[in-house]
Amino acid sequence: MELPIIPGSIALLDGQQRTSGFEVVFQEFKEFIKNNGFDVDNGIIEQYYELFNFELPIVLINSIKISDKVRTEKKLPEDIDPTDIERAFFFIINKTQKAVNASLKDELAYKTISAGIRGIPVIEKELWRTEVVPIANSLNGEQGPLEGLINLGGVPGLKKPIQLNGFVTSLKSLFSNEHFTSLTAEKKREFLHAYWGMIREIIPETFDKESYNKFLLTKSIGIYSLNNLANDIFNHCLNRHVDPFLKENLRSYLYPLKNFDWSIETSPFAILAGKKGVKRAKEMMIELVKVAEVNEA
């Protein structure tokens, strides 16, 4: 199939965002030519051509033929018409379209705020999240206690166990704590470094790239529970007049976790999460039913 290269022809096939994208690039290109002419040799013109020639995946649906076919084959009611077919495709395509990954949303929200752009409701509603992102970056960075373990953009296939979005969400209680929120960004970072640094020191095997998969600590149930605990420990330190920013001061609080069973097989947490939890719940009910049957007899 070929389309004439005239303005607007692509709109027959596709609307809104993608069509407008071409329009924006074309306007930009015209402006560029006006200012620089065609004879610049720095690859910019080629880049524009590459964009113009960008291939769009398009599905063409012959809804008249489809409705005829399903009607003659009597698979669907007689009165089905092309509009019904189009509506069905419209529903499927729009219902199943995928959103931007949640971790990437956090990263983008942070970058938007740090660029000084304000007033976007979804960001302003939970502004504290954008505060956590640079801290997570630093925990994940070189020498950080979570070095290389956080999937910052939510990109699948990176084999990183901790999702940025989950890490951020699990810090909600700490970042709503009035004593904590009044701290500077640097102090907040310092506390979380001390906290996770001490956990890592006490239970290093749960962070090791070779073995973390055998433990629940870096799974969301571990991250959620520990980040929630961080809030309680922070409060406790303040009440006892203990400096929470000194890593060593956190040792006595966290040391008991060394003996906690974090194994994905045998940990008491193992049955609380995912489908494993559902399976165990069902087994427990089977037991109840058996007991009931015995009593009935």
Add this chain to the structure above:
DNA sequence: CCAATGATAACCTAATTCTG
């Protein structure tokens, strides 16, 4: 009114089983 709860999602990855 608003925080907690419940229901749901054409999910994603790892482990296990099947098949040529």
Add this chain to the structure above:
DNA sequence: CAGAATTAGGTTATCATTGG
């Protein structure tokens, strides 16, 4: 026995409803 196919394990945002 390798690679494909299937299943198990584990996640997490969103929105309507509920209940204090």
